[in-house]
Amino acid sequence: MNRLRPFVGLWLILVGLVVPAWVAAEDAVPPAGAPPAINRQYENPDYEQWVQAFERPGREVYDRRREIVAASGVKPGMALADIGAGTGLFTRLFAREVGPQGKVYAVDISQVFIDNIRRTSREQGLANVEGVVSTQTATRLAPGAIDLAFVCDAYHHFENPQAMLRSLHRALRSGGALVVIDFQRIHGHSSAWVMGHVRAGKEPAIREIEAEGFKLVDDSPLLRENFFLRFQRSERR
Numbered sequence: 445m446n447r448l449r450p451f452v453g454l455w456l457i458l459v460g461l462v463v464p465a466w467v468a469a470e471d472a473v474p475p476a477g478a479p480p481a482i483n484r485q486y487e488n489p490d491y492e493q494w495v496q497a498f499e500r501p502g503r504e505v506y507d508r509r510r511e512i513v514a515a516s517g518v519k520p521g522m523a524l525a526d527i528g529a530g531t532g533l534f535t536r537l538f539a540r541e542v543g544p545q546g547k548v549y550a551v552d553i554s555q556v557f558i559d560n561i562r563r564t565s566r567e568q569g570l571a572n573v574e575g576v577v578s579t580q581t582a583t584r585l586a587p588g589a590i591d592l593a594f595v596c597d598a599y600h601h602f603e604n605p606q607a608m609l610r611s612l613h614r615a616l617r618s619g620g621a622l623v624v625i626d627f628q629r630i631h632g633h634s635s636a637w638v639m640g641h642v643r644a645g646k647e648p649a650i651r652e653i654e655a656e657g658f659k660l661v662d663d664s665p666l667l668r669e670n671f672f673l674r675f676q677r678s679e680r681r
C-alpha cells in the first residue's frame with residue numbers, strides 16, 4: 445500500500461484538475477448554434493401529435509402556463525411576438541390578454557404550425573393573431589413592431605442565435621422586453637436527455653443575449669426545471 449501512495453496522490457491531483465475543467469468547459473463554451481437535426485421533426489409535423497406533446501399535464505411550462513403569462517408582463521393593447529410558437533399554446537393565451545386592441549404575432553419556422561395556429565385562432569375568434577413563417581436567421585417582423593418578444597422552449601432550437609437575437613432587437617420597440625424560458629442545464633441535476641438535447645444552459649444564454657444589445661433585468665425563480673429570464677432592449681449595441 446505504501447508503494448502505491450504516491451500514485452494515489454497523483455491520481456487525486458489529476459481528478460482534481462481535470463474534472464472541474466471538463467465540467468466548466470462544457471457549459472462555458474457551448475456550440476455556437478443548435479444542430480439543424482434538432483428542428484427536422486418540425487419540417488412536416490403532425491400538428492395533433494405535437495399538441496399532445498406540448499399541451500400535456502406534466503410539462504412544466506404547460507402546467508404553469510397561466511403564471512408564466514402573468515409573469516411575462518403582458519398588458520391589454522400590447523403587440524407581442526411568440527417566437528417558436530409551436531402549436532400556439534402561448535399565442536392563444538396571450539391573444540386573450542392583449543385583447544382586441546393588441547396583437548400577437550405567432551412566429552415559427554414551421555409552415556404547418558403557423559397554418560394550424562391561423563386555423564385555431566380563427567375557430568376561437570382570436571382576430572388579433574397573425575402567423576409569420578420565419579427563418580433561422582430572421583423573425584420577418586417589421587422593425588419596431590413589438591413591445592415584447594416571448595421565447596419559450598425555443599432558444600435552444602435556434603441554429604443561429606446571434607442572427608435571431610439581432611432580428612429580435614430590430615423588431616422590438618425602444619425599451620421593449622424579451623422573455624426567455626428554457627431548460628435548466630445543470631450537471632448532476634438535469635436529466636441525461638436535457639444534457640444531450642439542450643445546447644446552452646442559463647449562464648451561457650445570458651452571455652449570448654446580453655452581447656446582442658439586451659440587459660438582464662429579472663432572473664425569476666418561478667419555475668423549477670426551466671429558467672425564466674427577462675431582458676430589456678438597450679439602445680447601445
Ligand SMILES: C[S@@+](CC[C@H](N)C(=O)[O-])C[C@H]1O[C@@H](n2cnc3c(N)ncnc32)[C@H](O)[C@@H]1O
Pocket residue numbers: 483486498505527528529530531532533534551552553554557578579580581595596597598601602603608
Ligand atoms: C420545443 S418547441 C416549443 C413550442 C412552444 N414555444 C411551446 O413552448 O409550447 C420549439 C419550436 O421552435 C421552433 N423554432 C426552432 N427554431 C426557430 C427559429 N429560429 N425561429 C422561430 N422558431 C423556431 C420550432 O419549429 C418549434 O415549433
